[in-house]
Amino acid sequence: MAKFLTNRDENYAKWYNDLVIKADLAENSAVRGCMVIKPYGYAIWEKIQAELDRMFKATGHVNAYFPIFIPKSFFSKEAAHVKGFAKECAVVTHYRLKNDENGKGIVVDPTAKLEEELIIRPTSETIIWNSYKNWIHSYRDLPILINQWVNVVRWEMRTRLFLRTTEFLWQEGHTAHATREEAIEETERMINVYADFAENFMALPVVKGYKSENERFAGAIDTYAIEAIMQDGKALQAGTSHFLGQNFAKAFDVQFTDKTGKLDYVWATSWGLSTRMIGALIMAHSDNHGLVLPPRLAPIQVVIIPIYKSSEQLLKINETAKKIKSGLETIGISVKYDDKDNNTPGWKFADYELKGVPVRLAIGPRDLEHSTIEVARRDTLKKETIAIASVNDYVIKLLDEIQSNIYLKANEFRKQNTFYIDKWDDFVDTLNNKGGFIMSHWDGTAETEERIKEETKATIRCIPFDAAEEDGKCIYSGKPSKKRVLFAISY
């Protein structure tokens, strides 16, 4: 199977699409821009959800559910917000179908027109703040720390599986606070949760930073993001956390009485992470053999494959293999034993490499004789033969090692592809020939950022939190600058 995968270095975009399809993660549906997330892809999303949900709850958040529909008038209340989303809204205008009187089949019933159109949520700030209005009266009602796991719709013109789809799944946190400081603290807390998740579960090193004004969320005072580098040198925004100030509280007139009895508008944050992360996971680590999944997010961590010629051999192998499987399961490892007889071991090896299963165990008659088993790791494709007696200890260590190796490899790649550039010609040249993360000085103006984008397609991915103070000159305008920002061409 793997041989049908397009070569990553020849056509990265096609390699990615091939991989998503052939590893059975997702496919395009009959509805323009909407994907079907297939069971194997969805199992990765379930792993992502479980870890993030645990992290959200550990930081005091609870889940809830708000309607998918947003009345058009709500949507229009925050000026910057509607400006940012109006061009990509799916709009419900009717609520009934009927049989056409002229026999043309099923048609929309013109008498069932809504008085006010409903927008399918592209994000839920407006419908949620309209509810918060009734929930918040006093400082005692604060903070509200709510998250929801939902589908959202943004009518994108150019779509790609996982990376940009008309409908996608995500979580969106919406919090309400009594003070500016507390809201900023929450915005920071959540970008740190995302970074922690990316680095420790996705094995994805990320740069945390502020978005420039051009790239901010529509309606935010400040947007924090985590940015990761993909193997083609492009950047991918992997999660954002927004400090919304009092913008939505003012739009929906949400005021509260503070401890001193004074009325004030409530402070807000929102933060989201989507199925796009599965795209990042694929693009950051995978190779020409297929997916490479970090063990902590792999739906199947270990696959066991029997090697046999006779059904008698298979019977004996079954016994040992099942013992190994249940032994590994008792220490919390997810294992699949593939004894289906319609495919050869070689076919199975290639298939599980394509699917990115971190560890493969193969066991044949000779292994049985010697009480050994062959272990292959997906990240390096190296094999080793070990004693069956040591398999639990060996595998648990190996999974940790793979997890950390994948991270280190991605980190090394980022290091090799991060360039500190001070001359415009080098900047352009690097973008044209290598791509990567470019750390350069910028004069802080939206105009300069626009020009750079027009000339090179690169944008400011973020102003890193940890950027050192240094005197420099803007890469484009030559005006003075105090710190470097991260430029890249992005997904």
Added chain:
Amino acid sequence: MAKFLTNRDENYAKWYNDLVIKADLAENSAVRGCMVIKPYGYAIWEKIQAELDRMFKATGHVNAYFPIFIPKSFFSKEAAHVKGFAKECAVVTHYRLKNDENGKGIVVDPTAKLEEELIIRPTSETIIWNSYKNWIHSYRDLPILINQWVNVVRWEMRTRLFLRTTEFLWQEGHTAHATREEAIEETERMINVYADFAENFMALPVVKGYKSENERFAGAIDTYAIEAIMQDGKALQAGTSHFLGQNFAKAFDVQFTDKTGKLDYVWATSWGLSTRMIGALIMAHSDNHGLVLPPRLAPIQVVIIPIYKSSEQLLKINETAKKIKSGLETIGISVKYDDKDNNTPGWKFADYELKGVPVRLAIGPRDLEHSTIEVARRDTLKKETIAIASVNDYVIKLLDEIQSNIYLKANEFRKQNTFYIDKWDDFVDTLNNKGGFIMSHWDGTAETEERIKEETKATIRCIPFDAAEEDGKCIYSGKPSKKRVLFAISY
């Protein structure tokens, strides 16, 4: 707080609505018929999801995700299906908003009209079978055992929180099989899973049975349902499993090659359970003090409340209470320690009764002296004082006892309110004065069922799987009948 709850026996409908609002489970949103599921209500849904998802996976199912949009033409392919759902469809007709040229604010952009309208899924058979078409070629591709957890929209004219809302959350399983027998077996398996879940987790006794033709799912050959009785004597359909025959395979032309090389259409099932179950949970068990939650689905199983006069006393109680809390948590019990000082213990007692927390522990200075603690159970409101040393053992047994007591109480209620009736006058009289489950003979015709519905509002809830064969006469027409069916007025 509880004193503001409408009395259950005076106005059941208002009692229910009051309870949903005051226990902070859900509320109506600004969008007609759509609810906001608040954190406490959503936490119950998370518990329901976790248990069902585990049961689905244990029976070989996997999760996936299909688009929320269904092209109108797909929707129309199965004749009975579209007939059943056409009158309650939300329809997307446009994909962009814009600023009105005459300054009337944000309007739908008439140039962004979709060529084909998209229906928001009221259920997903059509979009899913359009995908299955490409997945299934041979018997080797079968069975497909997929479930999805999603939101759906049915444009209901009269809505009630949890019981009937325009948008609701549910799971929908969609399976594909090589034979009729296998599909029927799956349909049965899943109604059994639902019944198991209802009885063992929701503490809700249910009657399993077939739906009559009038009440079948639009597009099904057979619908199996579980039916539960509520405290007002009405029936609530709590989950359905459909044998779809080859209807959808034919509508979407999904054929496969069987083991003998012959082409045949694929056999299908679908099955679903929704947030409506939360309504059933509330209505089956709760009382004039508030919710009564079965421990296995209670977000908080035990609440600990300190009783103190001085902050010195509170400090000492804190120490003991926190030990008790962590002790209970180590044996897997979810505990909340409420030491907030803005409410009195009495207020807290009433509030946690309203919220249905199964066990309340109260601890004061006298308890500290004697190393005791007061235990109150929500189902019977009985209190006892026990030694702190025995609290783990005591509570774990008590939770089991409450779970089983709630079930037995509901079962006894059903017994008391199930009537075997053979005369039409008694039938009418019982429905008018008592309600309940009525087991009567029926001649098997849709016409008779319609008439009975017109005259009494009662419908056939199901034809119980375990109905005994007996000779009788139809309660309405007097024609011969072989078994009794379950009549009731339903939600």
